[in-house]
Amino acid sequence: MYEVFLEHINRKVPLTEEDQAIIKTYLTPKKVRRKQYLLQEGDVCKNIFFVEKGALRVYSLDESGREHILQFALEGWAISDLYSFLTGEPATYTIDAIEDSELVMVSKSAHEELLKKVRSYETFTRLNITGAYLAMQRRLTSTISATLEERYEAFVALYPHIAERVPQHMIASYLGLTPETLSRVRKRMSKK
Amino acid sequence: MYEVFLEHINRKVPLTEEDQAIIKTYLTPKKVRRKQYLLQEGDVCKNIFFVEKGALRVYSLDESGREHILQFALEGWAISDLYSFLTGEPATYTIDAIEDSELVMVSKSAHEELLKKVRSYETFTRLNITGAYLAMQRRLTSTISATLEERYEAFVALYPHIAERVPQHMIASYLGLTPETLSRVRKRMSKK
DNA sequence: CGGAATCTTGAAAGTGTTCAAATCAAGTGG
DNA sequence: CCACTTGATTTGAACACTTTCAAGATTCCG
Numbered sequence: 001m002y003e004v005f006l007e008h009i010n011r012k013v014p015l016t017e018e019d020q021a022i023i024k025t026y027l028t029p030k031k032v033r034r035k036q037y038l039l040q041e042g043d044v045c046k047n048i049f050f051v052e053k054g055a056l057r058v059y060s061l062d063e064s065g066r067e068h069i070l071q072f073a074l075e076g077w078a079i080s081d082l083y084s085f086l087t088g089e090p091a092t093y094t095i096d097a098i099e100d101s102e103l104v105m106v107s108k109s110a111h112e113e114l115l116k117k118v119r120s121y122e123t124f125t126r127l128n129i130t131g132a133y134l135a136m137q138r139r140l141t142s143t144i145s146a147t148l149e150e151r152y153e154a155f156v157a158l159y160p161h162i163a164e165r166v167p168q169h170m171i172a173s174y175l176g177l178t179p180e181t182l183s184r185v186r187k188r189m190s191k192k
Numbered sequence: 193m194y195e196v197f198l199e200h201i202n203r204k205v206p207l208t209e210e211d212q213a214i215i216k217t218y219l220t221p222k223k224v225r226r227k228q229y230l231l232q233e234g235d236v237c238k239n240i241f242f243v244e245k246g247a248l249r250v251y252s253l254d255e256s257g258r259e260h261i262l263q264f265a266l267e268g269w270a271i272s273d274l275y276s277f278l279t280g281e282p283a284t285y286t287i288d289a290i291e292d293s294e295l296v297m298v299s300k301s302a303h304e305e306l307l308k309k310v311r312s313y314e315t316f317t318r319l320n321i322t323g324a325y326l327a328m329q330r331r332l333t334s335t336i337s338a339t340l341e342e343r344y345e346a347f348v349a350l351y352p353h354i355a356e357r358v359p360q361h362m363i364a365s366y367l368g369l370t371p372e373t374l375s376r377v378r379k380r381m382s383k384k
Numbered sequence: 385c386g387g388a389a390t391c392t393t394g395a396a397a398g399t400g401t402t403c404a405a406a407t408c409a410a411g412t413g414g
Numbered sequence: 415c416c417a418c419t420t421g422a423t424t425t426g427a428a429c430a431c432t433t434t435c436a437a438g439a440t441t442c443c444g
Contacts, residue, residue: 068336129318139332
């Protein structure tokens with residue numbers, strides 16, 4: 001158990017056997033079914049989830065009830081409402097499962113102790129958040145300056161596995177446009 | 193010298209006198225004039241800059257030569273093309289000074305050594321990037337789901353000091369709209 | 385003072401959204 | 415395994431909003 005997760009850390013920061021043993025004692029496994037909530041807007045986010053298997057999404061809801069997907073997470077990815085997790089404020093995002101999934105949970109107290117006790121865990125956390133920051137930076141730049149075609153193309157090029165597994169209206173939501181528009185964009189593109 | 197920078201770290205992670213002394217040996221001061229480049233697209237970004245005084249911006253240029261501002265940086269903020277800095281790839285962003293500014297530079301080798309030698313520096317780096325990540329997440333959510341009025345209002349509420357010191361067309365660029373549109377948005381808002 | 389940059393305003397063009405309906409695909413229960 | 419219900423995707427037409435292009439007004443800085 002926890003192999004996917006530990007292997008994922010190991011790829012970024014080499015872990016000693018001892019580190020691995022310590023880390024394991026702080027982890028909790030969790031299985032969720034398709035459409036099941038992991039976090040609902042308004043609740044406090046008490047965990048970081050690592051995906052061992054399956055697919056999830058984080059999204060916000062606006063006044064008119066529309067969903068805006070902030071992030072997808074497949075195998076090897078981490079998912080959380082980080083602001084709520086760190087501050088204890090109510091979550092502004094909702095997390096649910098797109099497919100039946102198997103997760104590893106790290107609670108807030110576990111996370112804090114691991115940061116203190118296992119330096120490699122802090123380094124892993126730093127590298128992880130740095131990667132997430134850079135990915136989001138690219139996405140923001142593309143959202144602000146690229147055409148719809150380019151944005152959809154860039155998404156498929158960067159996350160082909162997601163495009164295959166996730167319904168189109170969710171990809172539209174991630175890209176910040178309506179399902180109708182994405183359908184038309186795809187049609188325009190297929191004509192070339 | 194370096195007081196603003198060290199004080200900024202201290203606010204996030206308490207530093208011992210010894211830590212401070214070590215860190216100081218890795219820093220280099222730099223002054224730049226208004227409109228001066230710190231980094232140009234295509235060059236490799238060799239430093240992280242901390243602003244002690246002044247105002248800077250990071251932006252990308254699209255095919256038609258339009259500027260898209262990714263970030264402003266005032267006193268106490270850090271600025272860099274992090275992807276280029278970390279990977280050694282050519283920068284996709286340009287950095288220049290909006291006002292005459294005083295900076296503290298951390299070179300790549302200095303950054304790496306500090307991460308290894310001074311644990312508080314790694315913790316500071318982790319907290320810093322986490323804060324930047326959360327700020328960008330809010331911005332992305334607002335870009336995708338809010339109206340122009342709301343986005344401009346949120347920007348002014350969050351960064352009043354920037355709105356005062358930076359020309360409007362740069363704020364328009366940051367928000368991802370044309371200067372004309374921002375002018376009209378402001379007019380609409382003032383009528384209420 | 386004078387030129388450059390900035391901000392504002394107008395009208396036309398372009399682009400994405402909305403709303404409604406049709407088509408297609410998938411999952412469920414009999 | 416088929417019939418049925420529900421969800422997802424596509425298409426069309428009218429509409430709303432932002433951009434573009436051009437020009438005028440204002441402010442800033444050398």
